[in-house]
Amino acid sequence: MSARKRELARADRVLPGLWRLRLPLPWPGVPHVNAFAIAAVDGVVLVDTGLHEPGAMRQLELALGQAGLAVEHVRLLVCTHAHSDHYGLAAPIMERSGCELWMHPNHEHMTKAARDPERAFEHRLEVARQSGVPAAVLAGYEAARRGQGFGIAEIVLPDRRLLPGVEVDSDLGAWQVHETPGHAPSHVVLHQPERGLLLSGDHLLGRVSLYYDHGWSPDPAGEFLDSLDVVDRLDVQLILAGHGRPVRDARALAQANRDAVHVRLEGVRRALAGGPRTPFDIVPEIVEADLPDAMMVGWGLSETLCYLRHLERRGEVAKLDAEPELWALASEEA
C-alpha cells in the first residue's frame, strides 16, 4: 500500500441502532474523527460531521452507506462543539438532508473567527509576538499556517441552542445535554442515562490529549477541570469519544485528565520559580520539547497561556509590565 494512500471511512456498529462513523483526517497523529449515527424513528440523529476538505462528503457517504444509511436519512444534526472536525460539514449535510443543526450558543470561537480568517490569523500572530515567540520561529509559523483556512464548508448557525434541559430523542432513548466548556467554549456532552452512554466529543478521549481554545472565555483550563467534575456526576458505562475507540472507565479517564492538568500547572510554577519568563519560554516545560515549531506556537502556546491565566485567577502568578510580556510567581512581584 502506498504511503500516500489515506485511510478510508468506515462504520462500526456499537449497539443496535448506534453506529460509530470513522472519518479520515489529514492531521498528523489524529488519523480520524468519529461521528455517530443514532436511529431515530424513520432516520438518524447525526452527532458531529467530519472536517470539510476535498472528498470529505464522499467519505461521510461511504461510512453511512456501510451502516445502510445515506445523508438524506439525517433528521437532526447535533455538534458536540464547533471545531472543524466536528462541525466542518454541517452546511452541506443540512442542505442535502434538510435537517436542523443544534449546537451550544458559545460558538463564536469558530463562527466569528471564520468570518474573517485573515484578521483571526493576524490576532494569533500578535498574541505570539507578545508572548515572546522569537521572530525566526514566528516567521516559520506564519509560513506554515497563513491562508490555511478553518476547515469548515460554510458558517451555519444553530437552529436550536443546545443547552441543559434540551433533550435529543432517539430510538435508544432521550439524550441529555451537559455543558462541558474547556476544550472549546461551545463544548457539550450528551448523556443517555438509562443506558449509561456518553457522547463525549473531545472533552474525554481514550487517551489524554489536552487542548483549549484560548481567548474566548475567562479561564479555559479551570472550565475544563470543572467540566471533568460534571462527567463524574453522571452514570457512565460507555464513553463514545470524538476520536478513538469507545472507552469504559469514565472516572479513571477524568482523573487521568485532571492529573495531566495538574502536572502541567506544576510545570508552569517550576518554570517561574527561577524568575520571570515569557509564556513561550514556558512551553517546553509543559509539552514534549521536540514538537515542531508550528505546534509549539499554535497548540503549545495556547495551552501555556491558559495555564498562566488559570494561575493568575488563583492569585499564584502575575503578569509584569514588559514587552514581550513576562510572568512571575505572585510572591516575587510583591
Ligand SMILES: [Zn+2]
Ligand atoms: Zn475539538
Ligand SMILES: [Zn+2]
Ligand atoms: Zn476533535
